[in-house]
Amino acid sequence: KQEVTQIPAALSVPEGENLVLNCSFTDSAIYNLQWFRQDPGKGLTSLLLIQSSQREQTSGRLNASLDKSSGRSTLYIAASQPGDSATYLCAVYSSNTGKLIFGQGTTLQVKP
Amino acid sequence: ETGVTQSPTHLIKTRGQQVTLRCSSQSGHNTVSWYQQALGQGPQFIFQYYREEENGRGNFPPRFSGLQFPNYSSELNVNALELDDSALYLCASSLGGGRRAYEQYFGPGTRLTVT
Numbered sequence: 001k002q003e004v005t006q007i008p009a010a011l012s013v014p015e016g017e018n019l020v021l022n023c024s025f026t027d028s029a030i031y032n033l034q035w036f037r038q039d040p041g042k043g044l045t046s047l048l049l050i051q052s053s054q055r056e057q058t059s060g061r062l063n064a065s066l067d068k069s070s071g072r073s074t075l076y077i078a079a080s081q082p083g084d085s086a087t088y089l090c091a092v093y094s095s096n097t098g099k100l101i102f103g104q105g106t107t108l109q110v111k112p
Numbered sequence: 113e114t115g116v117t118q119s120p121t122h123l124i125k126t127r128g129q130q131v132t133l134r135c136s137s138q139s140g141h142n143t144v145s146w147y148q149q150a151l152g153q154g155p156q157f158i159f160q161y162y163r164e165e166e167n168g169r170g171n172f173p174p175r176f177s178g179l180q181f182p183n184y185s186s187e188l189n190v191n192a193l194e195l196d197d198s199a200l201y202l203c204a205s206s207l208g209g210g211r212r213a214y215e216q217y218f219g220p221g222t223r224l225t226v227t
Contacts, residue, residue, distance in 0.1 A: 043220040102154030
């Protein structure tokens with residue numbers, strides 16, 4: 001059974017700091033991995049999608065990596081800003097079940 | 113903006129009642145997936161509809177049911193509401209179904225409160 005874990009559950013950093021969010025999954029049989037952002041009470045905004053054959057994806061200040069063999073992904077945020085404060089969710093699309101499986105998220109607070 | 117819309121935005125129901133939530137998919141998408149997100153948790157997969165047929169289901173009881181229409185919009189119905197059904201309900205549309213892993217685009221969600 002695929003399980004997705006995100007550590008830490010919460011993170012508070014000063015503005016301008018570079019930071020890394022971690023995601024691990026138990027089954028390497030995945031089609032892709034996605035990182036989402038969720039503001040309080042809102043829907044999900046897709047940030048980056050990495051196909052299983054890829055190692056990383058970049059968008060602006062965000063960089064996501066994927067190591068399928070070790071079951072790990074990281075989301076790197078450069079030069080963090082207060083507007084980056086949100087919950088970040090990672091999700092893997094399991095090729096065994098055809099389902100998108102989510103972690104519980106990391107809630108990030110960037111202090112001015 | 114993903115082009116996926118959901119209605120209503122918020123809903124308050126009493127235990128035992130029935131509720132219908134609606135989702136309009138992004139233009140050109142033929143697959144809709146529904147998720148339940150309890151407070152402080154990640155979304156949990158409820159089921160997926162592909163070309164008007166159920167195409168995969170998560171670990172939810174039969175009182176959670178759905179429908180997809182010819183225009184690919186979708187409904188989520190929940191009967192005999194329980195307090196634990198209080199959650200944010202998200203729908204996501206994508207192109208293609210089954211085990212093809214097309215990117216999913218999420219709507220803003222419906223916040224359901226059961227009292």
